[in-house]
Amino acid sequence: MDRREVAAVLAYIGRPDPRTIPAGTGDARDQIVQWQELLSDVPFATAHGWDVREAIRAHILDSPYPILPMDVARKWRAYRRDRLDRHTDPTPVADPDNPTAWRTELLGTRHAVATGMAAPSPHRQLTGGPHPDVDARLAAVGSSIPPAVRAALAPYRPARAAREAAVAAGQPDALSVPCRWCHADKGEPCRSRRLDLDGHARGNAPRTRPHPTRVDLAVAELARQNAA
Structure with missing residues (x-):
């Protein structure tokens, strides 16, 4: 003033x-x-x-x-x-190979915001949802993971690969229900629990295949849903 x-x-x-x-x-x-x-x-x-x-x-x-x-x-x-x-530095329009011009524009924008001559530039947000091309590609591929990539990942996640193969074959998804044998929750693989003579568990390794009782429970749940 x-x-x-x-x-x-x-x-x-x-x-x-x-x-x-x-x-x-x-x-x-x-x-x-x-x-x-x-x-x-x-x-x-x-x-x-x-x-x-x-x-x-x-x-x-x-x-x-x-x-x-x-x-x-x-x-x-x-x-x-x-x-x-509340300000996020926008990308300067100056040539990035010219560090002097780049820095001058960046500092000028900050000074304009700090002195009230310009409004703060907020963080950029996705407000319109996915691009229409994304929906079209997902409809064509059928999944966000292409089949070739899914096949390449199968050896590294055998439990998920077995689950996807069962669903593709028309069988019920065993991991959609909890396991009454090893007490695995929904979505978690079954585990091989070995017990000592005193009853304490000494092994808890994840299984590639779910327990048969869990498969039977998934079959019964699927039949109940179809009947409803």
């Missing part, structure tokens, strides 16, 4: 809080010089949310003490921090 804007700010403060009005002309000049020295980099108002009058009004309503220039400066710094915290 320049001296004229600072004088306008002091006049605005004096209306709701007469305690800040100086006694004479000399005191008023000294007050303007003092305020202008501390608020020289604080704008009077910006196009994106900052108005020094709003900061003054908030201080008068919240604090019983007369407002000081550092109170306004602190609110301006908080405003700058908040805007930069």
